Amino acid sequence: MIRSYPKIVSLMAWALITLWGVTAxxxxxxxxxxxxxxxxxxxxxxxxGKAYREKVGEDILIDVSGGGSGNGIAALINGHSDIASTSRxxxxxxxxxxNKKSKKQPYAVIVGQDAVSVLVHNNNPLNGISIxxxxxxxxxxxxxxNWSDLGIKVPGCESGEIIRVSRKNNSGTYAFFRQALFGKLxxxxxxxxxxxxxKQLVSHVAKNPCAIGYSxxxxxxxxxxxxxxxxxxxxxxxxxPTATFTLDHSYPLSRPLFLxxxxxxxxxxxxxxxxxxDKEGQHILRKAGFVSSTH
Numbered sequence: 605m606i607r608s609y610p611k612i613v614s615l616m617a618w619a620l621i622t623l624w625g626v627t628a629x630x631x632x633x634x635x636x637x638x639x640x641x642x643x644x645x646x647x648x649x650x651x652x653g654k655a656y657r658e659k660v661g662e663d664i665l666i667d668v669s670g671g672g673s674g675n676g677i678a679a680l681i682n683g684h685s686d687i688a689s690t691s692r693x694x695x696x697x698x699x700x701x702x703n704k705k706s707k708k709q710p711y712a713v714i715v716g717q718d719a720v721s722v723l724v725h726n727n728n729p730l731n732g733i734s735i736x737x738x739x740x741x742x743x744x745x746x747x748x749x750n751w752s753d754l755g756i757k758v759p760g761c762e763s764g765e766i767i768r769v770s771r772k773n774n775s776g777t778y779a780f781f782r783q784a785l786f787g788k789l790x791x792x793x794x795x796x797x798x799x800x801x802x803k804q805l806v807s808h809v810a811k812n813p814c815a816i817g818y819s820x821x822x823x824x825x826x827x828x829x830x831x832x833x834x835x836x837x838x839x840x841x842x843x844x845p846t847a848t849f850t851l852d853h854s855y856p857l858s859r860p861l862f863l864x865x866x867x868x869x870x871x872x873x874x875x876x877x878x879x880x881x882d883k884e885g886q887h888i889l890r891k892a893g894f895v896s897s898t899h
Contacts, residue, residue, distance in 0.1 A: 635664045635872055641676020641689035642776050643801050644718065644820040645861055648892035649689055652880055655888060659879070664872055670801070673776025680864060681705055686873060688864040691718065691776035691820065692783075708867035713877050716886070717895040718820045719845035720781055720857040723806065723828040725813040727759045732832040732842035735785060735856055741766055741816065742781075744791040751814075760813035768796040769805055769817035777802070780859055781818050818857075821845065822893040833857055850895045861894065 639649055646668060653666025673692055679685035681701050694702075694710055702710050722738065724730055733754075740748040750764045751757060757764065770792065771778040782792060797815075799805040802823040809817045810827035824830060832842035835856040849855040869877055879885050886896040 634662070636667055637664065637687065637873060637876060638667045638685045639676075639687040639689055639863070640669045640671060640679040640685040641687075642673045642691045642861070643670040643771075644691045644777055644822060645689040645715075646670040647822060648716075648889055648894065651888050651892060652885060655884065656876055656879055659884075660875075664876075666876070672772065672774035672800075673779070674774040677864070680710075680866065686865065690862045690864060691859065692780045693862070694864065702866060706866045711865045711868050713863045713865075713881065714860045714897060715863055715877075715880050716861045716889045717850050717897055718822070718859055718861050719850040719855050719895070720777060720784075720818050720820060720859065721824055721845045722831045722833055722857070723809045723817045723819060723824075724831060725758070725760070725809060725815060726827070726829050727761075727813045728829055729756050729758070730754065730829075730831060732834060732838050734834040734837055734842075736836075738833075739785045739790075742768060742770070742785060742792055742796075744793055746793055758813050763814065765814055767812055767815040768793055769808055769812075769815050770796050770798050771802065771805060771818075772798045772800055777818070777820055781857070784857055821850070821895070824893060847895045851897075860897075 649666070649668045653668055656666065657664055673688075673690035676685065676688035676690060677694065677698050680688035681698065682705070694712075699710055702708065722733055737748065737754065740746040740753070748754065749766060751761065751766055752764055753766075770781075773779075797808065799808065802819045805817050806819055806823050806825065806828055809815045830845060832844040833856050834840065834842040843849050843855045845855050845857070850858045863877060863880070865873060886898055890896050
């Protein structure tokens with residue numbers, strides 16, 4: 605859904621921007637590209653949009669909104685967005701809906717790499733955790749309800765209870781984390797606190813010594829402690845969410861980040877996506893705390 609708003613320009617400017625769309629009367633068209641979806645990606649996409657507009661001129665506007673990967677995909681399917689930003693792959697059902705409604709196939713661009721990091725309060729003595737232990741904490745039938753189940757006592761957490769913190773179920777990070785822990789065979793624990801944004805989640809963990817949560821790399825800061833994660837057991841290797849281990853996918857919760865369009869993108873979206881994947885766009889991605897695919 606690319607909308608245009610006219611403003612009078614000179615004949616010379618008209619000649620220079622013809623490829624971007626100009627009315628027959630010599631009026632310039634301001635092109636809007638609408639991107640909706642991942643909260644994880646919202647900040648870096650806003651930074652991309654600002655930098656790209658400064659590069660190509662004010663004839664293009666990048667409108668960015670969050671709401672979660674699921675909402676972004678729904679907006680793309682229903683024609684309410686030009687690009688869906690997601691922190692997970694499309695599901696088979698979503699691909700079928702795209703094809704049914706638009707008669708096109710979804711076109712995916714990987715714009716970077718991320719590590720879903722497991723977070724605890726800075727007072728927590730825990731340094732690492734395994735996927736199996738996370739499943740025991742977050743699973744519907746998990747048996748870990750207290751920090752003593754992991755063999756520790758957390759200063760400031762008088763009850764000793766594990767406070768489970770999660771993103772909401774429209775989040776791509778939620779879907780990815782759940783898939784990594786349980787596959788398709790289990791659900792999250794009923795006793796869980798959910799947040800609509802990663803920023804809110806990180807802030808809650810920072811203030812609550814009993815809490816554990818998870819977030820993409822772009823929201824990490826010194827207010828929380830990041831754990832290494834073991835695919836099997838801690839004794840067999842606990843991997844921290846560093847750039848190197850994210851890029852080679854040895855960190856168990858590493859993932860690609862996507863932008864999706866309906867079919868192969870045309871101008872001006874094609875040039876914008878190419879710029880994101882090039883040197884300048886990837887530099888902005890790294891500054892936002894993520895890992896470039898060309899790192």
